[in-house]
Amino acid sequence: MSSDTQARTRPSLAGPISVRPLETAADRKAFLDIPYTAYGHLADWRAPLRFEREAQINPAKNPALARMEHVLMVARRGSDVVGRIAAFINPAHLETHKDATGHFGFLDTVAPDDDVIGALMQAAEDWLRSRGMKRIAGPFNFSVNEECGLLVDGFDSPPVMMMPHGRPDYAPALEARQYAKAMDMYAYMCQLGEPYRVPEKIRKLKEAFDQDPGLEVRMMNPQDYKGEIDLILGIFDDAWSRNWGFVPFGKDEITHMANELKPLIRRDGLWIGLIDGEPACFTLVLPNLNEATEGLDGRLLPFGWVQLVRRLKLQGTRTARLPLAGMRQKFHKTRRGMLTMVASCEAAFAAQHARGVREVEASWILETNRDLHNLVSIYDAPRYKTYRIYGKAL
Structure with a gap:
């Protein structure tokens, strides 16, 4: 590429910045393309699948977004697209927390530029303030049940699936x-x-679990896939209902999530723990889609889908993510609950190791959730990334 061409394609660092809602198909494409432009040169960024990103911002395909008043905006300096942001009002959050808080998300700029970030945040604040919100918080894409948090520590390693960079x-x-x-x-x-090593503390807890005839863990029943997803998300809502930022899953969101994750959820990736026959907890581990899509630039056509199928179905992944786990509140702080939670986690880890997985990210865990921190600490797992939610009064 000649120096003249580079000068024409590089966004200008001078001139006024305008931030406006998407109006055209070209605006929408620009909004979706920004992360690939902004981070594509970074060795530790992993390009998400473009069709999935497009569906995420489409209310016809994302039922959670369909219920939110929202705006998607891009920032331009002259004719150059230099950033993007979303602002939205989540009725499920307001009903749960009653805090007059609106949210922002999808904050990305093509290059470090405080002026662009300032213009984007001002636009989001003005939009939320004009609709009666008293506070802004984020980033959320679009809720606490989707991608959320700003990476503030751990830039030297790639993100796993459904985690931001x-x-x-x-x-x-x-x-x-x-x-x-x-x-x-x-x-x-x-x-x-390698080989699989069970920490001594886990081994002793598992022995205590095995000695209690009222405790058991089982794999997912694939013949009742939708029922199993309903079950675990019901446990999740009960387990997390008192946690910071909690927003319950809507029924249509559960159906949407079940359909989206079905190609990734394996029978031995979902383990449900029972206490005296009652489903009490679960552990879900998914293959790291970001590993399987590395190098595809988010595109499955014309031949990317062949590589994706081969990597997921034939080769498998070396990394995985534990995105969801939980235990019903009635079993919190009980020994039988702890034993069953440990057993479900251990069963999931052992099954993944048998598939060739050697690393599992447990994420994300609230800084205030001491029980989960204590469980993870038994596995001597280092904390290697920190994500932050920011807030501000309007």
Whole structure:
């Protein structure tokens, strides 16, 4: 590429910035393309599948978004697209928390630029303030049940599936606009070893589990896939209902999630723990889709789908993610509950190791969730990434 061509394609760093809602198909494409432009040169970024990103911002395909008043915006400096942001009002959040808080998400700029970030945040704040919101928090894409949090530590390793990436310049730019930490969320990387090694504490807890005839764990029943998803998300809603930022899954969201994840959920990736026959807890582990799609630039056509199928179905992945786990509140702080939770987690890890998985990310875990931190610590898993939710009064 000649120097003249590079000058024409590089966004200008001078001139006024305009931030406007999407109006055309070209605007929509620009909104979706920004992360690939912004991070495509970073060795530790993994391009998400483009068709999935497009569906995420389409209310006809994302039932959670369909219920939200929202706006998607892009920032331009002259004719150059230099950033994007979304602002939205989540009625499920307002009904649960009654805090007059709106949210922002999809904050991305093509290059470090505090002026662009400032213009994007001002636009989101103005939009939410005009609709009666008293506070703004984020990033959420589009809720606490989807991708959320700003990466503030752990830029030197790639994200796993359904976890965000970014650049170190975002956090100080937000803090310069009086945004403050609302909550941190941690990601841990569990090393399964070769051969598979069960930590001594886990082995002893598993022995106690095996000695109690009222405790058991089982794999997912694939013949009742929808019923199993309903079951675990019901446990999840009960387990997390008192946690910071909790928003319950809607029935249509459960159906949507079940359909989206079905190609990735294996029978031995979902384990349900029972206490005296009652479903009490679960552990879900998914193959790391980001590993399987590496190098495809988010595209499955014309031949990317062949590589994806081969990597997922034939080769398998070396990495996986534990995105969902939970135990009904009635069993919290009980020994039988702890034993059953440990047994479901251990069964899931052992099954993944048998498939060739050697690392499982446990994410994300609220900084205040001591029980899960304690469980992960038994596996000697290091905390290797921190994601932050920011908030500000309007």
